Amino acid sequence: MRGTHPEDFLLLNAGHIHLYRHRWSVDRLLADLTALDYAAIYVDLATCGDADAVRDAVIEAVPDWPAGYGRASWDGFADGLADHLLHDARPLAVVVLAGFDLAPRQCASDSLVLLDLLASMARWHLLFGRRLICLIKTDEPDLQLRAVGAEHVAWNRHEQLMTHRTSARRPPRIP
Template sequence: MGNTFVTLFWRQRLLDQAVQRLEDRDFRVVRLAAGQWSTEQDMHRAIAAALHFPDYYGHNLDALNDCLGDVACYGPYDDSEEGAGLVLAFIDYDRFAAVCPEAAHVVLDIIADRARHAAVLQRRLICLVHSNDPDIQFDPVGAMPVMWNSDEWLDANRRG
């Protein structure tokens, strides 16, 4: 995860191990079941609820950028302000990306950008993305590539 703020995982076991290591280091991990989202609005509702966004949250990508910026940089909606940081773990993100490809990319881009801003303030925001598709690819986000985790970096390591 040292090369990018957004890291891909194919094997659920490896994602679970990464999550456990982060939790052991006092990161707050928010798991989001992206495979259940069939619309962009489903995604907004889930993220807003998980991160305790305010009632005025606009349920659009601009509002997500604003509120996630508050979470990443100032923490008013993050209940672990004293912790090591925040991890967003998207499960089955490939399913959401299949039905809302543009929104799926923009969400990761927003997270990567907000993670960079948070780092400047010595806060941490990390995004872990699970995909059932071992060949999924995303254009760069936050001016950084979306990369596979170190155990699955080689294509051959993502095959049964």
């Protein structure tokens, strides 16, 4: 814990979905979250061209997700998120989505459906004492996403200011 509150509290206070641009930012976030026993799950969306590829990328990244479960439809995939992303053995998870802004244009709406589901599942899991945080990699410092899953998508606390996102300077708390 740095400061008066743990990192997950600071992130979740602003929502479940956060953007990041720089390696130093995500490294700091992941170091703090893994110290709190969060499991890190890395998903690369850069080469996903359709809904099936988006679902497959997540399914392959989640340990212990049964083969074939939830691959055919968004409804089945949502059930898989409820059953396999977080559970008693893995109550805390941070999903790191790389390549979100590199995914082919035909996949853009499917990527947003994924974010909607992750935000909705994050709130649902809170009812059971589980926590889910999603970090989205982007190289666009001025990216603003519409609300997903009825949540505002925020920049992480280390890159809230444009000067931090454009590499003009790092926050003083980041070495």
